[in-house]
Amino acid sequence: LDSGTGREVQRMLQSLSPQSIAQLLESSPPRIRQVLWKLIDREVEGEVLQELADDVKAQILSIMDTEEMVAIMEGLNADDIADILQQLPERVMAEVLSAMSESDRQRVQSVLAYDEETAGGLMDTDTVSVRPNLTLDVVLRYLRRHEKLPKSTDNLFVVSRQDRFIGLLPLTRLLTADPSVTVREIMTTDVEPIPADMPDYEVAQLFAKYDWITAPVVDENNRLLGRITIDDVVDVIREDADHSLMSLAGLDEEEDTFAPIKRTAPRRSIWLGINLLTALLASWVINLFQGTIDKVVALAVLMPIVASMGGVAGSQTLTVIIRGMALGQVGRSNLRWLLSREIGTGALNGILWSSVMGGIAALWFGDLRIAWIIIAAMAINLVTAAFAGTLLPVALRALRIDPALAGGVVLTTVTDVVGFLSFLGLATWFFA
Amino acid sequence: LDSGTGREVQRMLQSLSPQSIAQLLESSPPRIRQVLWKLIDREVEGEVLQELADDVKAQILSIMDTEEMVAIMEGLNADDIADILQQLPERVMAEVLSAMSESDRQRVQSVLAYDEETAGGLMDTDTVSVRPNLTLDVVLRYLRRHEKLPKSTDNLFVVSRQDRFIGLLPLTRLLTADPSVTVREIMTTDVEPIPADMPDYEVAQLFAKYDWITAPVVDENNRLLGRITIDDVVDVIREDADHSLMSLAGLDEEEDTFAPIKRTAPRRSIWLGINLLTALLASWVINLFQGTIDKVVALAVLMPIVASMGGVAGSQTLTVIIRGMALGQVGRSNLRWLLSREIGTGALNGILWSSVMGGIAALWFGDLRIAWIIIAAMAINLVTAAFAGTLLPVALRALRIDPALAGGVVLTTVTDVVGFLSFLGLATWFFA
Numbered sequence: 001l002d003s004g005t006g007r008e009v010q011r012m013l014q015s016l017s018p019q020s021i022a023q024l025l026e027s028s029p030p031r032i033r034q035v036l037w038k039l040i041d042r043e044v045e046g047e048v049l050q051e052l053a054d055d056v057k058a059q060i061l062s063i064m065d066t067e068e069m070v071a072i073m074e075g076l077n078a079d080d081i082a083d084i085l086q087q088l089p090e091r092v093m094a095e096v097l098s099a100m101s102e103s104d105r106q107r108v109q110s111v112l113a114y115d116e117e118t119a120g121g122l123m124d125t126d127t128v129s130v131r132p133n134l135t136l137d138v139v140l141r142y143l144r145r146h147e148k149l150p151k152s153t154d155n156l157f158v159v160s161r162q163d164r165f166i167g168l169l170p171l172t173r174l175l176t177a178d179p180s181v182t183v184r185e186i187m188t189t190d191v192e193p194i195p196a197d198m199p200d201y202e203v204a205q206l207f208a209k210y211d212w213i214t215a216p217v218v219d220e221n222n223r224l225l226g227r228i229t230i231d232d233v234v235d236v237i238r239e240d241a242d243h244s245l246m247s248l249a250g251l252d253e254e255e256d257t258f259a260p261i262k263r264t265a266p267r268r269s270i271w272l273g274i275n276l277l278t279a280l281l282a283s284w285v286i287n288l289f290q291g292t293i294d295k296v297v298a299l300a301v302l303m304p305i306v307a308s309m310g311g312v313a314g315s316q317t318l319t320v321i322i323r324g325m326a327l328g329q330v331g332r333s334n335l336r337w338l339l340s341r342e343i344g345t346g347a348l349n350g351i352l353w354s355s356v357m358g359g360i361a362a363l364w365f366g367d368l369r370i371a372w373i374i375i376a377a378m379a380i381n382l383v384t385a386a387f388a389g390t391l392l393p394v395a396l397r398a399l400r401i402d403p404a405l406a407g408g409v410v411l412t413t414v415t416d417v418v419g420f421l422s423f424l425g426l427a428t429w430f431f432a
Numbered sequence: 433l434d435s436g437t438g439r440e441v442q443r444m445l446q447s448l449s450p451q452s453i454a455q456l457l458e459s460s461p462p463r464i465r466q467v468l469w470k471l472i473d474r475e476v477e478g479e480v481l482q483e484l485a486d487d488v489k490a491q492i493l494s495i496m497d498t499e500e501m502v503a504i505m506e507g508l509n510a511d512d513i514a515d516i517l518q519q520l521p522e523r524v525m526a527e528v529l530s531a532m533s534e535s536d537r538q539r540v541q542s543v544l545a546y547d548e549e550t551a552g553g554l555m556d557t558d559t560v561s562v563r564p565n566l567t568l569d570v571v572l573r574y575l576r577r578h579e580k581l582p583k584s585t586d587n588l589f590v591v592s593r594q595d596r597f598i599g600l601l602p603l604t605r606l607l608t609a610d611p612s613v614t615v616r617e618i619m620t621t622d623v624e625p626i627p628a629d630m631p632d633y634e635v636a637q638l639f640a641k642y643d644w645i646t647a648p649v650v651d652e653n654n655r656l657l658g659r660i661t662i663d664d665v666v667d668v669i670r671e672d673a674d675h676s677l678m679s680l681a682g683l684d685e686e687e688d689t690f691a692p693i694k695r696t697a698p699r700r701s702i703w704l705g706i707n708l709l710t711a712l713l714a715s716w717v718i719n720l721f722q723g724t725i726d727k728v729v730a731l732a733v734l735m736p737i738v739a740s741m742g743g744v745a746g747s748q749t750l751t752v753i754i755r756g757m758a759l760g761q762v763g764r765s766n767l768r769w770l771l772s773r774e775i776g777t778g779a780l781n782g783i784l785w786s787s788v789m790g791g792i793a794a795l796w797f798g799d800l801r802i803a804w805i806i807i808a809a810m811a812i813n814l815v816t817a818a819f820a821g822t823l824l825p826v827a828l829r830a831l832r833i834d835p836a837l838a839g840g841v842v843l844t845t846v847t848d849v850v851g852f853l854s855f856l857g858l859a860t861w862f863f864a
Contacts, residue, residue, distance in 0.1 A: 152586070279741065283736060356708070
């Protein structure tokens with residue numbers, strides 16, 4: 001890419017879909033992004049922008065002025081415009097809003113009124129609704145007066161005169177039913193509309209559970225506000241799934257893969273600082289046993305093994321529980337069962353691998369006492385890891401701390417401290 | 433739940449949707465699952481079964497006989513039946529297939545012919561197709577002869593007389609266009625059909641990129657075989673996203689949260705065994721420096737800090753790169769940029785935190801030599817971690833080893849070995 005002249009690149013970009021251009025931008029370092037952005041056709045800029053991940057979107061917006069932004073947002077859905085505006089500083093957002101047409105502003109503000117991470121923040125406002133007393137024939141004629149229907153429309157929304165949600169009229173039913181029947185006779189009423197303040201992850205669970213394509217969003221009076229479409233839900237699902245992975249390493253799931261050093265370094269630095277504190281705690285424990293180590297240096301050689309095995313076993317348990325919690329499977333009713341399963345697994349594997357390690361230690365250092373010490377310490381640490389890995393995420397959630405973010409650090413601290421304490425403690429007692 | 437009598441539970445289950453029953457089963461330990469399953473109404477058993485995660489599905493199937501299975505599969509889509517059959521042992525699968533009606537068997541076998549993790553394995557076969565030369569009026573009358581259209585239908589497929597895929601006719605366009613025009617005049621032809629052998633993760637990327645609801649699947653001669661719907665793609669997206677999280681802890685993304693000990697313990701045990709080997713390698717490195725540790729016991733106290741900080745920094749880099757690879761963003765063209773960003777970040781944070789740690793070490797042990805040694809060793813290890821975290825996943829992928837599965841272990845081995853080696857090596861040189 002770097003070697004192509006501007007015009008060649010421009011021609012290449014013209015042959016790509018907005019989605020492909022967005023992916024290309026996301027896969028490029030920041031400086032190349034800005035060059036590429038300038039070469040994109042004006043007409044597709046809006047569509048490309050709306051496809052970008054939030055972090056990248058913010059970066060592109062930061063090099064635009066208000067006029068450009070307003071021009072770009074023309075023709076986008078209210079929810080996509082709201083998404084873009086939320087990346088802007090308060091002041092710029094107000095400027096852009098006031099430069100928009102009255103009707104656009106109203107549509108966008110109705111979405112902006114809701115938190116970004118709720119159903120209201122996910123919805124768009126272009127719904128097609130019909131009254132229950134119409135015949136299908138009338139509905140069909142009404143639809144034909146539209147130039148086109150909103151993207152992904154699979155249901156019409158049936159509403160009362162006061163715009164209250166009554167039911168759904170699937171297009172597939174509209175197309176197969178007798179045109180002389182009324183909407184009321186064939187509409188589906190067993191779908192609960194989504195309240196605008198429902199958190200987005202609950203919306204995603206509903207979509208995944210019921211295989212919805214679109215779903216109606218209502219206010220507290222059951223008045224139809226808009227609709228949520230599956231493509232926005234897929235983004236939520238993907239981000240939620242990413243959340244546990246990224247958080248366990250102290251990262252933000254929305255972080256741009258190509259964020260520059262000045263953005264990457266500080267966030268990671270905090271995480272390293274927290275880890276340094278916990279590592280110091282482990283060192284402090286070791287320090288208590290300086291005398292014993294001085295007597296038997298082999299202990300220093302073997303002690304990281306005890307800590308490391310506990311850490312690995314604990315992180316396996318932790319990952320299973322955190323994922324189970326994200327899937328809504330782990331609750332008070334089955335926690336006891338999970339805990340006993342984990343402790344059973346930890347004990348079994350603890351006996352197996354500590355025996356193996358005991359054998360190795362006996363052969364390596366020719367000292368049966370060291371073998372027995374490491375067997376006991378490893379078994380203790382693996383069972384502790386099972387306990388901590390199961391109960392920690394549940395306790396953190398009860399304290400309203402994100403288990404995916406804090407779980408890993410706290411867990412390693414526990415397995416390190418217990419590992420060193422049991423191994424060196426037992427050794428001190430044996431060799432005293 | 434345990435305390436309710438059978439009849440009460442049965443009444444409760446009758447009030448739940450098949451999706452909710454499936455979630456309840458997934459959230460229950462194995463023994464309770466079997467009790468619950470027996471209380472479910474016959475008519476919804478098939479629907480519940482198809483909603484279950486693979487592992488749970490296999491468990492429920494293992495307590496059924498062939499007759500029950502055939503009865504349950506009646507009325508399910510070909511792709512869902514294929515999903516269920518693939519959970520069965522070869523012999524049982526053949527039995528069930530031969531007990532099915534001829535037409536059902538053919539439909540199912542057309543899906544079974546493809547690998548589970550390809551477009552062919554994801555598709556179902558109930559498509560509605562039309563010829564390009566028909567007028568919309570004829571299409572509308574044709575549709576009205578159907579009792580109902582397949583779920584999630586958003587497009588009709590336009591095919592030639594030889595069943596070759598030509599284009600899409602969106603229902604929304606069918607409803608708004610003039611009924612006297614022909615299909616050919618308003619169909620969309622800019623959508624590439626999906627080849628049946630495309631891997632499922634590529635299918636998922638296409639759906640996410642183009643916001644599709646359904647997409648046509650064709651064979652190598654462009655003949656229409658079936659369609660893929662977004663609900664099955666959402667499952668693929670969710671599993672793919674889970675894959676990195678679970679693999680980094682040596683777990684299987686399809687593992688049932690409530691798998692019994694006899695299933696959990698062996699798999700985790702292998703992972704612990706591999707970790708024991710790498711921990712022994714680190715111990716062997718420490719062992720080389722027994723003499724130095726014997727002289728300066730403070731080294732044993734501080735050495736885990738160097739290894740641990742490298743491990744954390746490395747896993748941050750590794751996670752970012754693995755996620756970037758899963759999103760298709762990391763390739764040869766931007767690897768050099770990423771590597772320099774990671775090394776820059778590692779060096780910056782290395783200087784910051786190693787200085788802090790140097791200060792702490794100087795105060796703690798009152799020995800400036802130890803301070804300088806830990807500063808140098810930590811900085812070396814953090815930069816090594818950046819190197820290894822970036823290049824390891826790329827190298828593993830080139831070797832066709834799953835980076836998410838192997839990356840974490842190899843990385844920790846590197847940061848442990850380099851951490852101990854640099855810290856104790858420098859110390860030996862300083863204190864010699």
